[in-house]
Amino acid sequence: MLLFSAGGVAGAVETAPAAQPDPNAAPSTRPAAGPEKATRAAAAGARPVSGKNPTAAPLSRNAAPGGFQRVTSQKVQLKNKVTDADGDKSTLTFEVWTSDAAGNPLKKVSIADNQWGVIVSPYVASGTTVTADVPVGKLALNTNYVFHTSAFDGSLYETSWSPWAKFRIELPVDLTLPTPDYSAPDPTSLNTPPNYYQTKPLGSAGTPLSARSPKSAVEQCSEADADGRQVCFGKSTPVAKGKAPKSGAKAADVAAATAGVEWCNTDFESILATRFTECDVRSVPVYISMDGKIQATAHFMFLRMLQLDGQNSFTEHLTIEPAQQIPPAFREINFVGVEHLCQGSCTPHEPDHSAWRGKTWWVPGEMHSASLTTSYTWDASVAGKTYLYKPDVKIDANILPADGKIRPFMTGYQWSLDYDGGTEDLDQIRCDTTNAGPGTGCVFVNHAPTYIFNAKAYPQAAAHAWLIQKATPKHPGSMADQKPLYYMGDSAQNSRSRNRICPTGWAAANGDASALVDAADALNCDEFAFASSYNSGGMSSAEGGLNPALPPGGGTTPTGAACIGTYAKKHGSMVHLFSLNGTDPTFSEVCGRSAISGMHNQESMGNHFATFMRDMRIMDKDAYWLDTRMDDGGTCKYGIGGGQPVICKLAAE
Incomplete structure (x- = not known):
């Protein structure tokens, strides 16, 4: 330690001379x-x-x-x-x-x-x-x-x-945090917007993570007649939807066809899902061909919405509607029947033809809608069981050309043969009688729900997760980067992972008391990705971890020393999240640990996360996203994730 004067410690006379000296004077x-x-x-x-x-x-x-x-x-x-x-x-x-x-x-x-x-x-x-x-x-x-x-x-x-x-x-990290609003209510994950990502649980067969990859659908055709003519349902292909008024379809009927779910409609081709509703809308061509050459085409919108609305039941809403007016090359297109399929103890309850809302046949110039609701039940009588179901539907149609041929061509369309590639398992349903959620129930297991931080109330924890999600290559929990978190339910492994990243005393040794809320608060070590995830830096590869934080010099045991280290501190009138003094992270690290307010750390998860787990019936290896509800508003200096400092002013959403 150096002294401040040649003869010892000088007294505090005044902090600076009254006038500025010449900087270059002798x-x-x-x-x-x-x-x-x-x-x-x-x-x-x-x-x-x-x-x-x-x-x-x-x-x-x-x-x-x-x-x-x-x-x-x-x-x-x-x-x-x-x-x-x-x-x-x-x-x-x-x-x-x-x-x-x-x-x-x-x-x-x-x-x-x-x-x-x-x-x-x-x-x-x-x-x-x-x-x-x-x-x-x-x-x-x-x-x-x-x-x-x-x-x-x-x-x-x-x-x-x-x-x-x-x-x-x-400092490599200098995030200015918003002032906490401790009255801000916890956001809910029950009404988050749908998305089209198929995100399977960790280790599931098939594509683990995809979104609208190349299609694998097939044509579905009738037998050709003696002249070589046949009719087909082609592969679903986006088509400009007609604007002619619909006949025979009231607004109330259209809303009833999808139980009032506004984002599920026939306006355009899409496939979207939440944890409890899946909506698949396809523009399907119906065409007449001669020796494989298409002669006439009618474009239909097919909508199937599956809604998990009961403890041992769920519902399908099926809608058929022309995308454009039926061309005159067709005399009539008549959908004559449907058949529903399911597996195991899953039972579809087939409605009769009178249950359709709207007539199920179309002649040239028409654009009305027809819809049908079908219920399914499954056996929930045995406790502690988990089941996978994949409901399917076949739609049969009689198609009559307008050129004098009296005998209609009959062909069928099976939903499972015309998936938009990469979303073929988005409609897979997992039902269980375990304690994963309240009572028994079902979820779309390949849709990852979103956990939402209360960033307004607990910005220290939200800012730390934002930093690691934005500035490191693993982007844990980021939907934008398609890097889901995977829940890890082994409590013993949770403790091992956490102790490696956050050993006892680390927060006290590296934190700053100015970040605390009140006298009852204490410094905590906040690790991200969470110890209760397979993404945790504290979980080794041998234990099934995806991103072990290994020391630079080698070794197989993860350590928090290999994470980006930060701490919260009041600086001026605002609390900042700073990188630990003297550290120079590369931003290629796989994890972060931060010394922050224990209240912010614990309340950002705690009962809020437990509620999310139960509401979404999360099980071991299930995927989920994390929405930190933090935004830099374009204030960041230098680049995020490019090895440069992350100096930003954050706002809570």
């Missing part, structure tokens, strides 16, 4: 190290000299813009060498100024509580590199500074200052 004009002694011996001796390459530390791997040295800690160290040709011991005075973008000094900064506002080292041997520790709080973050040094051997000053060294304190 060091002897402001003799902080003591008066120059104009003796004959001193005059005959050599003057001490500062080094030509002063530096600030600890330095980042990358320089800041403008050639400024980037310091990665609020505990700044200034360094330079001092030599004396006579071999005398010398002191080194460190003087800091703010600067413009080019490094020109603007205003002298007091970095010590003495008359001169400078740090003066003790006497050191010639050739020594001197380090001055600037007290925390003397220098501001994200501000341009320059410093220089002057040497003094007890009698003589060097005649000029050392070259200026440009630096600025830019």
Whole structure:
């Protein structure tokens, strides 16, 4: 530890001179190290000299813009060498100024509580590199500074200052957090928007994660007649929907066809799902062909919505509607029957033809809708069981060309033969009689629900998850990056993972009490990805972990030292999330740990997450997304995820 003056610790007389000195005036004009002694011996001796390459530390791997040295800690160290040709011991005075973008000094900064506002080292041997520790709080973050040094051997000053060294304190992570609103209610995951991602539980057969990949659908055709003519349901293909008025379809009927689910409609081809509703809308061509060449086409919109609305039952809503007016090449298209399929104890209850809303045949020029509701039940009588069902439907049609052929062509359309590729299992239903949720129930197991942080109330935890999700290559829980979290339900493994990332005492040793909410609060270590996930950095590959945080030097046991380390601290009037002083993350890390308020850490999960688990009937290896509800609003300096500092002002949504 260095003293602030040659003779000991100086008294706090004033923090800075009343007027700004000339930054380049001779060091002897402001003799902080003591008066120059104009003796004959001193005059005959050599003057001490500062080094030509002063530096600030600890330095980042990358320089800041403008050639400024980037310091990665609020505990700044200034360094330079001092030599004396006579071999005398010398002191080194460190003087800091703010600067413009080019490094020109603007205003002298007091970095010590003495008359001169400078740090003066003790006497050191010639050739020594001197380090001055600037007290925390003397220098501001994200501000341009320059410093220089002057040497003094007890009698003589060097005649000029050392070259200026440009630096600025830019912590690799500096997130300004919004002020908490502890009255903000926890958001619910029950009404999150649908999406089209098929996201299977970890280890499930087939494509684990996909969204509208290449199609694998097939044509479904009748037998060809003696002339080589046949009719087919073609592969579903987007088509511009007609705008002619529908006949025979009231708005109330259209809404009833999908039980009032507004995002499930025949306006355009789509496949969307939530945890409890799946809506598959297809534009399916019906065409007449001769020897494989299409002669006429009618385009239909087929809609099938599955709704998991009961503890041992679910419902299908089927809608058929022309996408465009039926062309005159068809005399009539008549859908004459449906057949529903399911597996095991799943039983469809077939309605008779009178249950259709709207007539099920169309002639040229018509665009009305027809819809049918079908219920399914499943056996929920045995406790502790889990079942997988994949309901299917066959639709038969008589298709009569308009050219005098009296005998209609009959063909069928089976839903499972015309999936939009990559979503073929989005309609798979998992029903269970376990304790995963309240009572018995069903979910679309290949749809990942979204857990939503209460960022308004607990911004420290939300900001930490936002950082790791945005700035690291694993992007845990990010729907935008298609990186789901996978729930891990083994409590013993949960403890192992957490203890590796957050050993006892880490938060107390690395946190700051200014982040605490009140006297009852205590610092916690917040790990992300969660210890209760297979994405946890604390879970080894041998244990089934996806992203073990392994030490840089090798080894197979994960450690929190390989994560990005941060801590919450009040800075000015706002709480910030800072990277740990002196650390310089690469942003290629797979995890994060942060010393934050225990209240923010625990309340951001706790009962809120338990409710989410039960509402969504989450089981081991189920996928889910995390919405941090944090937004940088375009305030981030440098790049997110590019190895550069993440300096942003966050807002809670």
